[in-house]
Amino acid sequence: MPRSRIQDQLSHVRPVWEPFLPDWRQVILAARVRLTRNLSGTPFPLKAGADELRHIASTFSRRLRNCSALRGGPHGAMDRLKPGERELLVERRLVEPGFAHGGSSREFAASRTHHLVVTVNDEDHLRVQATLPGLALQRAWGMASGMVTHLGEGGPGFAFDPRLGFLTSDPGDLGTGLRASVMVHLPALAWRGEMVQVRQALAKLGATVQGAFGAGGEAWGDLYEIANASTLGESEDGLIGRLEGLVLEVVRHERDARLSLVRRESVLFYDHVGRSYGILCFSRLLTVEEALGGISALVTGLRVGLLPKVNLDTLNRLLLEVQPGHLRSSVVGDQEPATWDAVRAQRVREALSAASRR
Amino acid sequence: MLCEKCHIRSATVHLSNEAQGGRQAVLNLCVHCATAALGEELVGSDVARLIAGLLARTGPAVAPPTAAPPAPAGQCPACGLTGTELEHLGKVGCAVCYQAFADHIGALLPTLHRGCEHHGGQPGTAAAPPDGAPTERDALLLELEQAVAEEAFERAAQIRDSLRRLE
Numbered sequence: 001m002p003r004s005r006i007q008d009q010l011s012h013v014r015p016v017w018e019p020f021l022p023d024w025r026q027v028i029l030a031a032r033v034r035l036t037r038n039l040s041g042t043p044f045p046l047k048a049g050a051d052e053l054r055h056i057a058s059t060f061s062r063r064l065r066n067c068s069a070l071r072g073g074p075h076g077a078m079d080r081l082k083p084g085e086r087e088l089l090v091e092r093r094l095v096e097p098g099f100a101h102g103g104s105s106r107e108f109a110a111s112r113t114h115h116l117v118v119t120v121n122d123e124d125h126l127r128v129q130a131t132l133p134g135l136a137l138q139r140a141w142g143m144a145s146g147m148v149t150h151l152g153e154g155g156p157g158f159a160f161d162p163r164l165g166f167l168t169s170d171p172g173d174l175g176t177g178l179r180a181s182v183m184v185h186l187p188a189l190a191w192r193g194e195m196v197q198v199r200q201a202l203a204k205l206g207a208t209v210q211g212a213f214g215a216g217g218e219a220w221g222d223l224y225e226i227a228n229a230s231t232l233g234e235s236e237d238g239l240i241g242r243l244e245g246l247v248l249e250v251v252r253h254e255r256d257a258r259l260s261l262v263r264r265e266s267v268l269f270y271d272h273v274g275r276s277y278g279i280l281c282f283s284r285l286l287t288v289e290e291a292l293g294g295i296s297a298l299v300t301g302l303r304v305g306l307l308p309k310v311n312l313d314t315l316n317r318l319l320l321e322v323q324p325g326h327l328r329s330s331v332v333g334d335q336e337p338a339t340w341d342a343v344r345a346q347r348v349r350e351a352l353s354a355a356s357r358r
Numbered sequence: 359m360l361c362e363k364c365h366i367r368s369a370t371v372h373l374s375n376e377a378q379g380g381r382q383a384v385l386n387l388c389v390h391c392a393t394a395a396l397g398e399e400l401v402g403s404d405v406a407r408l409i410a411g412l413l414a415r416t417g418p419a420v421a422p423p424t425a426a427p428p429a430p431a432g433q434c435p436a437c438g439l440t441g442t443e444l445e446h447l448g449k450v451g452c453a454v455c456y457q458a459f460a461d462h463i464g465a466l467l468p469t470l471h472r473g474c475e476h477h478g479g480q481p482g483t484a485a486a487p488p489d490g491a492p493t494e495r496d497a498l499l500l501e502l503e504q505a506v507a508e509e510a511f512e513r514a515a516q517i518r519d520s521l522r523r524l525e
Contacts, residue, residue: 014504040453047437047451068494113500123449143496145479158481159453165476167456169449171463172470176478206472217386233473 006085007329009074015092016114017183018133019316024258024303027251029183029223032131033140033240035148036124036168036177038159044169045103045121053105053121060120063151064109069116075109078102087325093131093212095119116143118151123169126151135247137180137240165232175232180240182247183212187222187300188257189250191272195219198250206230207246213292213323221292221319226250262304273301277310281352286345291322294348309356318351360448361387427465434458495524 017030038044042052057077064070078086078100086100094110099122107120117129128151130143152158159167165175173179189195199209206229211219228243261269276297279290286294295315301307302315320326322344330347337343362385430441435458439451444459456463467474498521505514 014508038453043437043452044450046447046449047439069497071494071497111497111500113497113504115500116497152481160481161453161456161476163475164456165478166481167453169451171448171450171466174467175471175476178478230471230473232467232471232476235477236479238477 004082004085006074006076006081007088010088010092010114011329013112013114015320016131016133017093020185020299020312020319022303022312025255027184027186027254028135028247029185030131030133031135031137031140032129032181032183032225033137033144034127034129034179034181035144036127036173036179037148037152037166038125038168039155040157040159042125042156045123045125046169050104053103056125057105057107057120059155060118060126060151061107064107064118064120067109067147067150069147070109070111070118073110073112073114076107078106078108079104084325084328087323088329091320091323091325094129096122098122116147118147124173135182135244137182137244141178141180141236141240172229173231176234176236176239178231178236178239179227180243181225181227182243184224184226184247184250184254185222185296185299186224186250186254187296188261189254190219190222191261191269192257194257195224198253202226202246202250203229205246207243214289218289220289222296223292258300270301270306273297273306277301277307280348282349283345285339285341286322286348287341288322288324288344291344291348292319295319295322310352311355314351314355318348321347321351363387427462427469430459430462432458495521498524 018026018028020026039056042048042056045053048056064075074089074094078095081089086095089095089108090097090100092114094114094117095108099106099108099119102122105121108117110117115131117131119127119129126148128144128147130140130147132140132143161167166177168174168177186195186198189198195209202209208227208229210225210227211217212221212223212225214220226243226247228239231239234242276294280286280294280298283290295318298307298310299312299315302310302312321330324340327340327344327347331337331343430444433440434451434455436454437451439455439458441459441462444450444455444462450456450459450463464474498517502514502517502521505511505517
């Protein structure tokens with residue numbers, strides 16, 4: 001099956017999050033800021049008619065095409081994309097699953113490196129998302145805010161109330177319309193069974209914790225997103241500063257837990273890494289959850305000097321390659337295999353075997 | 359996903375419990391219902407240190423009100439959203455809904471946010487650092503960072519040349 005334009009545009013760009021590094025202290029992988037706005041005088045997408053949605057999509061589409069920062073990046077109408085292409089966008093965290101599989105007149109545009117993504121007619125007329133590696137929340141906010149200002153110029157303005165702030169479809173996004181989140185890798189806290197308590201503690205302090213990959217409350221690969229729960233009642237600076245403080249505390253706690261694993265629970269920890277290595281090297285069936293969990297264990301083990309023959313670059317590539325959409329798009333031929341878990345297991349075995357021969 | 363207790367707010371806290379047969383049951387709750395359900399039961403000295411550290415950085419948590427907001431009634435005169443739809447979907451249909459359902463949303467806000475009044479940027483003013491619209495230069499700088507990180511120095515040199523031409 002020939003590769004599509006979107007597949008080509010996505011496959012040659014590395015993910016927006018920072019790759020796993022050999023440094024054992026690395027916890028933060030990416031910072032994201034998403035700004036939500038609706039045009040003044042037009043119903044929000046929930047109640048807008050088909051003509052209104054089309055008009056909004058074509059208005060923003062013109063502005064997006066003329067935006068130099070987005071030139072050369074993937075873009076298009078969601079309902080013209082194939083299901084496989086939408087899956088790739090979701091797995092690279094460029095769009096939300098709900099947006100990818102939603103209704104008509106939905107447009108998206110991303111910059112060449114995918115750090116900036118604009119979606120039109122999601123639950124709100126306009127959402128702008130900026131993602132940068134590391135804890136660069138302020139810079140991400142600057143990028144997203146600049147794009148929002150640019151897209152709003154010369155138009156009817158954004159729906160705004162002096163008391164409630166920017167008006168959004170979800171009252172949970174009201175006010176600043178700013179959702180900041182940080183992607184973190186927490187293998188030690190997860191393995192020690194402390195994530196439930198971490199979630200509870202952060203919930204009491206106005207932050208949410210969700211799995212970056214996984215359904216429902218799961219966090220495959222021990223990858224999480226910590227985000228602000230509140231968007232109203234404080235300034236953008238205050239909101240971002242407070243989230244940064246919470247994340248840095250969690251980072252400190254994760255690093256302490258990693259040291260504790262190596263110093264006080266080394267036998268159990270090394271056994272966990274060894275078993276994960278065995279599963280990845282020899283399984284004939286592998287689910288996404290198992291694959292990502294195994295990658296997380298191997299990364300953690302590599303950082304303390306275990307598994308000298310495993311290559312971090314290989315693990316970073318596998319993080320995306322084992323996901324369903326990426327796996328499907330990499331298979332040559334039109335025939336659907338009997339089970340994708342077998343294809344995934346083979347891909348992982350081959351990758352680890354090739355890496356160990358180098 | 360809506361909270362499984364109040365069916366109003368989004369579920370952002372996922373609590374795991376050992377169910378019968380040793381399987382894990384997950385309860386999906388909003389921040390307000392989760393806090394009410396859990397009370398002060400947090401165990402483990404490591405977690406106590408984490409909480410102390412979090413509080414030191416952010417100050418005390420804002421306690422949400424205990425009374426549930428009144429059920430939304432009526433209909434928005436602009437978009438036609440009904441109180442039942444608002445209660446079920448948790449979303450509004452237009453800007454006017456915030457006036458039409460002011461009582462319900464007004465009571466909901468303290469459970470969702472740290473305050474009930476906007477303290478952020480205004481439309482038409484620069485709330486963020488005044489970087490202006492992201493430009494081709496910004497995009498090229500990000501590509502340059504990526505190329506250097508990947509040690510693709512030939513591509514990095516091409517991008518550097520493109521930046522010089524822009525300047």
